[in-house]
Amino acid sequence: MSLAAVGRxxxxxxxxxxxxxxxxxxxGVTKRFGSFVALDDVSLSIYRGELFALLGGSxxxxxxxxxxxxxxxxxxxxxxxLDGQDMAGVAPYARPVNMMFQSYAxxxxxSVAQNIAFGLKQEGMPKPAIAARVTEMLALTRMExxxxxxxxxxxxxxxxxxxxxxxxxxxxxxxxLDEPLSALDKNxxxxxxFELVNxxxxxxxxxxxxxxxxxxxxxxxTRLAVMDRGTLAQIGTPGEVYEYPNSRFTxxxxxxANILEGVIERGEGGGARIGSSEYEFDIVTSSxxxxxxxxxxxxxxxxxxxxxxxxxxxxxxxxNRLVGRVRDIAYFGDFFMVHVAMEGGRTLRVSLPxxxxxxxxxxxxxxxxxxxxxxDAGVVLPE
Amino acid sequence: MNRAxxxxxxxxxxxxxxxxxxxxxxxxxxxxxxxxxxIPPYAPLLRWxxxxxxxxxxxxxxxxxxxxxxxxxxxxxxxxxxxxxxAALCLLIGYPMALAIVRAPARWRAALxxxxxxxxxxxxxxxxxxxxxxxQDRGWINSALLALGVVEAPVALLYTDLAMxxxxxxxxxxxxxxxxxxxxxxxxDSLLEAAADLxxxxxxxxLSITLPLSLPxxxxxxxxxxxxxxxxxxxxxxxxxxxxQLIGRxxxxxxxxxxxxxxxxxxxVVLLIALVVPIGLFQARxxxx
Numbered sequence: 001m002s003l004a005a006v007g008r009x010x011x012x013x014x015x016x017x018x019x020x021x022x023x024x025x026x027x028g029v030t031k032r033f034g035s036f037v038a039l040d041d042v043s044l045s046i047y048r049g050e051l052f053a054l055l056g057g058s059x060x061x062x063x064x065x066x067x068x069x070x071x072x073x074x075x076x077x078x079x080x081x082l083d084g085q086d087m088a089g090v091a092p093y094a095r096p097v098n099m100m101f102q103s104y105a106x107x108x109x110x111s112v113a114q115n116i117a118f119g120l121k122q123e124g125m126p127k128p129a130i131a132a133r134v135t136e137m138l139a140l141t142r143m144e145x146x147x148x149x150x151x152x153x154x155x156x157x158x159x160x161x162x163x164x165x166x167x168x169x170x171x172x173x174x175x176x177l178d179e180p181l182s183a184l185d186k187n188x189x190x191x192x193x194f195e196l197v198n199x200x201x202x203x204x205x206x207x208x209x210x211x212x213x214x215x216x217x218x219x220x221x222t223r224l225a226v227m228d229r230g231t232l233a234q235i236g237t238p239g240e241v242y243e244y245p246n247s248r249f250t251x252x253x254x255x256x257a258n259i260l261e262g263v264i265e266r267g268e269g270g271g272a273r274i275g276s277s278e279y280e281f282d283i284v285t286s287s288x289x290x291x292x293x294x295x296x297x298x299x300x301x302x303x304x305x306x307x308x309x310x311x312x313x314x315x316x317x318x319x320n321r322l323v324g325r326v327r328d329i330a331y332f333g334d335f336f337m338v339h340v341a342m343e344g345g346r347t348l349r350v351s352l353p354x355x356x357x358x359x360x361x362x363x364x365x366x367x368x369x370x371x372x373x374x375x376d377a378g379v380v381l382p383e
Numbered sequence: 384m385n386r387a388x389x390x391x392x393x394x395x396x397x398x399x400x401x402x403x404x405x406x407x408x409x410x411x412x413x414x415x416x417x418x419x420x421x422i423p424p425y426a427p428l429l430r431w432x433x434x435x436x437x438x439x440x441x442x443x444x445x446x447x448x449x450x451x452x453x454x455x456x457x458x459x460x461x462x463x464x465x466x467x468x469x470a471a472l473c474l475l476i477g478y479p480m481a482l483a484i485v486r487a488p489a490r491w492r493a494a495l496x497x498x499x500x501x502x503x504x505x506x507x508x509x510x511x512x513x514x515x516x517x518x519q520d521r522g523w524i525n526s527a528l529l530a531l532g533v534v535e536a537p538v539a540l541l542y543t544d545l546a547m548x549x550x551x552x553x554x555x556x557x558x559x560x561x562x563x564x565x566x567x568x569x570x571x572d573s574l575l576e577a578a579a580d581l582x583x584x585x586x587x588x589x590l591s592i593t594l595p596l597s598l599p600x601x602x603x604x605x606x607x608x609x610x611x612x613x614x615x616x617x618x619x620x621x622x623x624x625x626x627x628q629l630i631g632r633x634x635x636x637x638x639x640x641x642x643x644x645x646x647x648x649x650x651x652v653v654l655l656i657a658l659v660v661p662i663g664l665f666q667a668r669x670x671x672x
Contacts, residue, residue, distance in 0.1 A: 070580055092579040105577035109595050118591075119581030170581065 013237075014047040015223060023048040023206055024069075024174060029078035031064055038064040040230040041078070051200050051207040053217035055254070056227030062210045065227075066176050069208065070099050083173055093122070098172035102179040104163040106151035112162050113138070113147035119170045137165040140199060157188045164196070168203060177209040181216065193220055214254050218242065226250045244287075247383040251300035256337075258301045258348045264289045264380075271375060274299060279342065281317035286375040290382040298381045303351040305377035308338055308363055311370040321372045322348065326363055338363060340371060407655075414648035417442045424642050445649035455633065455650070459657065462630040465619070466612035469551040470559070473608045474601065476552065477559030481600075482593075484560075485567040499560050511550055511621050518546050518622070547623035551612055559604035566600030567593070602669075610658055630654055 014020035022045035031039040039061045046052050054062040067073045069080060071092035080087040087095060098119070106115050113134050120130045138144050141161040151159060160180060167175055180196070181189045197220050200207050211217050217224045218238040226233045226241060226249070234241050234250045245251035248259055262274035262283055272289035273282050274297060283299050291297060315323050327347060328339035336352040350371055352362065363369055416425040417440075430440050449455045484495045502510060517523050520537040528534045540546055570593065578588035616631030623629075630650065638647035 072576055093582045093584055099580045101573050101577055103573050105573040107574060122582035
């Protein structure tokens with residue numbers, strides 16, 4: 001499903017090595033706009049060659065953090081240390097950091113080649129060297145032959161490539177990407193995602209990408225941070241964050257999750273038994289409870305980890321089994337999302353892969369069904 | 384085409400025909416007549432032979448005189464130079480003003496624009512006359528200079544080229560500020576951020592991004608100041624020196640003092656053509672680019 005979740009072959013994981021030196025250290029960064037706290041004491045370490053995603057909704061602070069890294073905003077507190085150098089007081093034009101803007105911000109009065117050459121000219125690089133680098137960047141982004149075009153003559157995907165080429169031309173230590181693919185349609189976006197990852201691996205540049213698109217973050221990132229109201233809700237590889245969300249917020253933000261509420265009754269076979277506070281049944285998990293017995297906790301269940309089958313009306317709930325009535329079936333092409341209404345009005349979502357062309361649906365509207373899951377499906381949320 | 388749409392299109396056409404094309408045709412035709420005693424003070428262009436057939440009595444002397452007598456050519460050239468210098472002064476003062484308004488906090492912008500336009504709320508003549516009060520020998524400026532002991536005798540300010548340029552620049556400044564403000568306010572801020580991000584210091588970013596992208600506003604403002612300034616009569620007359628014969632004053636003299644309507648008409652036609660043709664060519668080139 002995801003490149004990164006399954007781990008790229010041979011990709012080092014420096015964040016697991018306690019002796020590894022972070023390439024970028026963000027320490028206690030706080031940024032306020034008037035009384036609004038956009039970033040609240042954010043700390044984060046990013047390693048050389050990572051493709052790190054900042055994921056969050058609007059107002060989560062992800063773009064503010066990116067603009068602090070670029071130098072467009074001054075910090076109210078904290079430090080940003082890039083490759084051993086404190087960035088405090090270093091103007092945007094003096095930072096070894098480049099940015100690919102959401103709007104691409106291509107200079108409309110310059111050709112593609114002039115756009116790419118702009119940063120190199122500011123460095124005072126000699127003309128032949130500039131020309132060589134522009135050619136190299138056009139080749140890297142597969143834009144050969146477009147050097148003389150104006151930005152207005154390019155398609156959305158081509159503009160994105162030029163913006164990337166321009167940002168990479170100076171060989172920055174750190175490349176910031178602000179929602180880089182949000183203007184592209186779905187197919188082009190997916191193709192460009194893979195290409196971005198490809199270019200990132202070939203150049204070895206450290207990328208930080210801001211996105212609100214969880215699929216984009218999951219497929220591209222080596223690690224990601226989920227941001228919520230100016231704080232980092234969770235940091236980890238896409239697989240870790242998806243499989244082991246640490247809070248209700250991340251569980252629901254990354255993918256779809258059914259959240260059940262209960263009280264930890266006892267540890268059981270290395271796992272936990274949680275008595276539901278909503279229904280007459282227990283949730284059994286194979287992962288240990290993060291809190292002492294008697295604590296109230298939330299349990300997250302992914303729709304694709306649950307099974308659904310018709311049962312006779314009146315079948316009782318049991319361990320890891322809930323009975324309800326099908327209220328809605330949403331067709332997504334590759335799967336169905338079945339909405340099952342429980343007594344009391346709550347709805348659980350269960351996904352059903354579309355394995356063969358249907359003549360008869362396995363479940364139908366108004367069917368009484370049992371939803372079951374294995375002990376390793378439920379994740380007890382620490383928060 | 385429905386009636387409402389036809390009306391909308393007809394209104395400007397009728398307006399232009401009545402108030403531009405027709406008067407221009409009249410002025411143009413008077414340019415080809417001979418001066419004569421009487422009312423109106425020119426001989427008719429259309430005449431009748433004895434057999435009753437009509438013929439045109441075209442007189443090209445007026446136009447020939449304009450190009451033969453260096454007095455008129457010098458007046459044209461001087462007017463063009465005064466207009467160009469005035470427009471350049473307006474640009475020099477107006478561009479930083481427009482830039483400052485665009486960069487000001489959003490809540491101030493409307494008020495600052497209002498201040499630019501505010502002088503229009505008083506009469507044009509009143510504003511020019513006020514400058515006389517400031518510039519004359521016993522005016523505010525000289526009084527201040529004398530009181531401070533900077534000068535011992537009043538400095539001649541009024542009725543000089545300086546006063547004329549001051550007056551024209553002052554009166555036409557809003558026509559420079561507004562179009563430049565319009566293009567600058569549409570400029571995407573992220574372009575400047577991108578320039579800074581790519582290593583351009585603020586001055587370089589301004590020269591390579593802001594300035595070229597505001598060129599349409601600069602051209603519009605320059606033309607809006609330059610074109611009326613070429614024919615400007617009131618400001619040079621009230622503030623300028625007696626020596627400088629500008630085309631506006633020459634026209635006035637020919638028309639009202641010499642009552643030579645045909646020559647005055649020829650002057651006006653040549654002035655219009657001298658302005659419209661090069662600007663038209665420039666616009667056509669700009670549209671192609």
